[in-house]
Amino acid sequence: MDLFIFAGFLKTISGDFMGEQEKEASLPSKDNFSEWYNELLQIAKIMDVRYPVKGIYVWHPFGFTIRKKTYSIMRQLLDRDHEETMFPLLVPEPEFMKEAQHIKGFEDEVYWVTHGGTSPLEVNLALRPTSETAIYPMYKLWVRSHADLPLRLYQIVNTFRYETKHTRPLIRLREITSFKEAHTVHATWDEAAWQVDEAIRIYTEFYRRLAIPILSSRRPEWDKFPGADYTIAVDSLMPDGRTLQVGTAHHLGDNFAKTFEITYEDSEGEQVYAHQACYGVSERCLAALISTHGDDKGLVLPPEVAPVQVVIIPIIFKNPEEVLAACKKVSEELKDAGIKVKTDDSDKRPGAKYYKWEMQGVPIRLEIGPRDLKNKAAMMARRDTGEKEQIPLEDISATIKETFADIHKNLYSQAEAQLREHIFLCEGLEGIKDKLVHGIVQTYWCGREDCGKEMEDVIGAGILGIPNEQPGCKGKKCPLCGEEAVNSIYIARTY
Numbered sequence: 086m087d088l089f090i091f092a093g094f095l096k097t098i099s100g101d102f103m104g105e106q107e108k109e110a111s112l113p114s115k116d117n118f119s120e121w122y123n124e125l126l127q128i129a130k131i132m133d134v135r136y137p138v139k140g141i142y143v144w145h146p147f148g149f150t151i152r153k154k155t156y157s158i159m160r161q162l163l164d165r166d167h168e169e170t171m172f173p174l175l176v177p178e179p180e181f182m183k184e185a186q187h188i189k190g191f192e193d194e195v196y197w198v199t200h201g202g203t204s205p206l207e208v209n210l211a212l213r214p215t216s217e218t219a220i221y222p223m224y225k226l227w228v229r230s231h232a233d234l235p236l237r238l239y240q241i242v243n244t245f246r247y248e249t250k251h252t253r254p255l256i257r258l259r260e261i262t263s264f265k266e267a268h269t270v271h272a273t274w275d276e277a278a279w280q281v282d283e284a285i286r287i288y289t290e291f292y293r294r295l296a297i298p299i300l301s302s303r304r305p306e307w308d309k310f311p312g313a314d315y316t317i318a319v320d321s322l323m324p325d326g327r328t329l330q331v332g333t334a335h336h337l338g339d340n341f342a343k344t345f346e347i348t349y350e351d352s353e354g355e356q357v358y359a360h361q362a363c364y365g366v367s368e369r370c371l372a373a374l375i376s377t378h379g380d381d382k383g384l385v386l387p388p389e390v391a392p393v394q395v396v397i398i399p400i401i402f403k404n405p406e407e408v409l410a411a412c413k414k415v416s417e418e419l420k421d422a423g424i425k426v427k428t429d430d431s432d433k434r435p436g437a438k439y440y441k442w443e444m445q446g447v448p449i450r451l452e453i454g455p456r457d458l459k460n461k462a463a464m465m466a467r468r469d470t471g472e473k474e475q476i477p478l479e480d481i482s483a484t485i486k487e488t489f490a491d492i493h494k495n496l497y498s499q500a501e502a503q504l505r506e507h508i509f510l511c512e513g514l515e516g517i518k519d520k521l522v523h524g525i526v527q528t529y530w531c532g533r534e535d536c537g538k539e540m541e542d543v544i545g546a547g548i549l550g551i552p553n554e555q556p557g558c559k560g561k562k563c564p565l566c567g568e569e570a571v572n573s574i575y576i577a578r579t580y
């Protein structure tokens with residue numbers, strides 16, 4: 086081969102090779118989590134951050150499909166004993182300004198509509214930051230008697246918060262596009278308290294289905310929802326050791342019922358104020374999904390929420406028809422079994438195909454070539470472990486579904502181990518500061534608010550909350566004041 090042709094040959098190979106190399110270089114290592122996260126949202130076509138309004142982002146169809154499948158799990162869990170509805174986006178100022186604590190909590194975050202066209206509105210309208218003040222004037226009309234309770238409604242809507250902290254897609258938005266908010270009404274404080282615990286049970290199951298382990302804890306008094314008696318929150322661990330609040334449930338007592346006059350006639354014919362709960366999850370659940378399972382090759386999706394669950398790659402050398410026919414047959418069989426399958430018969434090189442579908446987190450890749458056909462088999466590659474094994478074409482749907490279950494189990498147990506390894510039991514301030522760099526600290530607290538707040542200042546991180554399961558505090562001291570501890574608490578750097 087003369088030099089000229091050889092140079093051309095090298096260029097072709099290096100061109101392909103550099104092409105792939107360049108492409109792969111564009112996703113930073115997950116060790117550089119912030120960069121990795123931002124790049125991955127783009128490359129895997131989850132959200133486009135180029136919309137010209139700060140804190141407002143655009144769904145790519147692929148990302149929107151993950152959202153759709155994720156929220157169908159949430160609907161499945163809520164629809165057991167809630168009903169879905171939809172309330173107005175615009176809240177008249179007088180209603181919004183009714184509940185003093187609520188206003189205090191949201192006045193710096195609420196967007197206002199002041200004009201209709203060029204005419205100033207008589208009454209300014211708030212864009213709902215959350216919907217208590219849109220819903221509860223209607224609950225006043227709907228709740229009349231004991232027989233109307235418990236009332237359990239939810240909606241999945243966009244809400245608007247003028248966040249002044251650093252905004253980031255899926256994590257801290259000014260338009261929260263996927264705000265699932267449930268608002269329930271009960272006859273007694275205890276029933277509302279039961280509902281708050283039920284909300285946490287629902288969220289724990291929801292996140293288990295996403296293979297995400299969570300910590301639940303009661304937020305300290307100064308960090309509860311504005312207008313609530315108390316707040317229970319669920320947090321997930323992000324790869325950089327910080328926690329992300331991925332859901333909250335609030336006991337509202339009869340605070341809002343008194344403000345919005347939500348009363349019911351009890352069995353003695355008395356008018357009684359109702360007690361309420363409300364609980365919310367936003368698209369942060371997707372931030373947790375992407376961050377918990379993703380790796381240096383891109384997304385890793387639990388099969389239940391993967392837009393493409395199996396990708397078939399025909400390996401073609403000679404007699405392509407036979408291979409393509411076999412791929413079609415397998416594809417039909419998987420579709421008939423309700424599996425989302427795509428066949429990539431594009432003219433890209435296999436390596437480029439593997440790169441693309443791994444980036445999009447497809448749980449299983451099936452390679453089918455002449456050698457596989459001879460063995461009546463396909464080569465199955467798992468995205469979560471990278472393992473490859475030959476599986477028989479016979480009953481392939483059953484094999485795939487069993488593997489899906491194993492993938493989910495593996496993702497969950499890996500994430501659970503990761504969480505467990507990043508909770509550090511510390512009793513002294515120095516140890517707490519040390520360990521906070523790596524994850525969550527479990528320590529003790531005297532329970533006094535001034536001491537708690539001072540401890541937050543001294544260690545530069547927030548008290549995440551008081552976990553329900555309390556290890557004994559006997560003989561334990563508050564790390565700041567040295568008083569007897571009354572609670573064990575989580576402390577963490579948060580998003």
Ligand SMILES: Nc1ncnc2c1ncn2[C@@H]1O[C@H](COS(=O)(=O)NC(=O)[C@@H](N)CS)[C@@H](O)[C@H]1O
Nearest residue numbers: 215256257258266330331332333363364365367
């Ligand atoms: N700016 C934001 N961007 C993304 N998610 C957010 C934002 N603000 C809050 N969230 C998420 O939304 C959840 C519910 O918000 S909340 O303020 O705690 N609670 C409420 O608004 C209640 N009315 C729940 S119905 C939070 O737990 C958090 O996970």
